[in-house]
Every structure is written in C-alpha cells, then in structure tokens.
Amino acid sequence: MRDFYGTRLANGLMLGTAQYPSPAILAEAFRRSGASVATVSLRRESGQDRAGQDFWQLIRDLGVHVLPNTAGCHSVKEAVTTAHMAREIFDTKWIKLEVIGEEDTLQPDVFGLVEAARILSEDGFQVFPYTTEDLVVADKLLHAGCEVLMPWGAPIGSGLGLNNLFGLRAMRSHFPDVSLVIDAGLGLPSQAAAAMELGYDAVLLNTAVAKAGDPAAMAEAFATAVRAGQLGCIADPMEPRDMAAPSTPVIGKAFLE
C-alpha cells in the first residue's frame, strides 16, 4: 500500500465517526474493524455542555490516526479557516478538504477545492482532497501540493457504490504513484472490495457502517472486504475474456459415446 504523506497505515479502512447509535457502538465498530483512521469534524461548542470534550477523549482512546474534515464548508475562506482551527485542536497537519459546490449531490466545488488545496499546502497542511474522478482536476490538485487524492464513489451518504468504474480505473492508471482513496458513496462491503481490486489504497466511509442494523458487524465486514480486495489486486488477477475456456484439462478424457 502506498503511504499517506509518509505515514504507512495498518490497513486501508478509514472510518467516519458520525451517526452511530451511541458512542459505545462507535468504539465497538472501530475495535472490530481495526480501522486505521477516524475522520472527525468541528462544530460549535457550548460552555455549559462541553459535549465536544467527551467525544475527543473517546477518539483519543481509539488509538487511531485522526483525519479532521472541513465538512459543510462551501467557500474557500470557510474551508481554510476551518482547517486552521482543526490543525490547532487535533494537532495534525492532515486535513480532509471538502468544499461543497452543490446541495443535492454534495458534489465538490472543484475550482474552490484546488484553490483551497494550494493555500493549505503552502501553509504546511497535508491535504486529502474530496474530489471527483476528473483527471484534469486531479492533476491540478497534485500541482497544488496534494499527494493524496480522494475521488467520490458516489454522492455522500447515498450508498450507491462506484458510480463511474471507468473513470475510477482511469484515475488509478493515470496516477500510478499517487495514493488514492475512494471517499463517499459506499454502501456495501463488496463495493469496498471492488475499489481495492481497482488498486485503490483505501476507502473512506461512514454512513454504510453507522446506519447498518449492526454497525460493529458491518465495520468488520468492510474491513474484511478491504483486505480481500487488496489481496486480490496484489495477486494480479487474470484477464477477463469473452468466450469460455475450460478449466479442466480435456487431454486424457475418456471416450464414452
């Protein structure tokens, strides 16, 4: 597996921390899956409740890498300011950069994304940009300083899987040395396996696990699928063919007509 700004991960599963039925189930999902990265966010804190403090302790206890996001940001300024606040709180250069451009699909505003990525990279951030499979945008993100690209599989929270296999395969082929993560849209473990079989280095998901009937079991299922897909890729799969080819040797077959 390629590294992420010099960090080698134990596995290719990055798991979100939102929407779980309870903090205990969140922790159990991480324990059973062994996910190597937890994505987190920033929201307004109340001086009375201080709810964020308990959550932060829970995340620290997981013992995983923390990837803060700029979820919900719609402008470059908003995303850059949020990234600075996240770097101070989480004490990491990593930032999952989201600049949302369209409300129905939560599609990234790739123009704002490239600009924000350049600003943050020049300021020492290690940017994980949530992008599309567009190769031109990908190239501009790399020139802006990104060493990781995170194309969507499908719209966030949709569970539709890999909507554009051709585009995602092209991205892998086009950038053989870049760490690639499928971010968003996965609904089933088989889709995660398919992403890893394409040669992607990791998958990042949240809703598929958190909204499953048994989130911890689903997290483990995704971890197993990620491992299976990765091994399948490394093992150099056969080329598909249009016509049948008998796998059992015909030489020596009895003549029984």
Added chain:
Amino acid sequence: MRLQLNGASIDTQAATLSALLQAEGFGDAKVATAVNGTFVPALERADHALNPGDAIEVLAPMQGG
C-alpha cells in the same frame, strides 16, 4: 458590550478573547476560536481585544464523516 458568541447575542464585560472564554465556561476546554471569520490561535487569545459587535466562533471536536 454586546457581541455574538456562536450565533447567540450576549452581553459581556470581557475585554479579550481569553477572558470571554473563561467567563462563558470554556475554561481549559479543547476549543478553537475565530473572530469575525478569522482564526485566532490559542496563543493569541489573551492579546486579542474584543469590540462591540464582534462575531466569535468557538468550535470543538465533533463527529464527522
């Protein structure tokens, strides 16, 4: 003076950002701050004077995907 704290209008006697955090119960909480849309690092809060009408954001770790 009157200002906005996380979108709510409040009256405060606090002259600086760090004094405001103390007065509003944040104490030693793990938070990040911005004033009028600009990030203010923790080390600069004590020197950051507040003005009437300032919009202060105090953010903390939360669940995210």
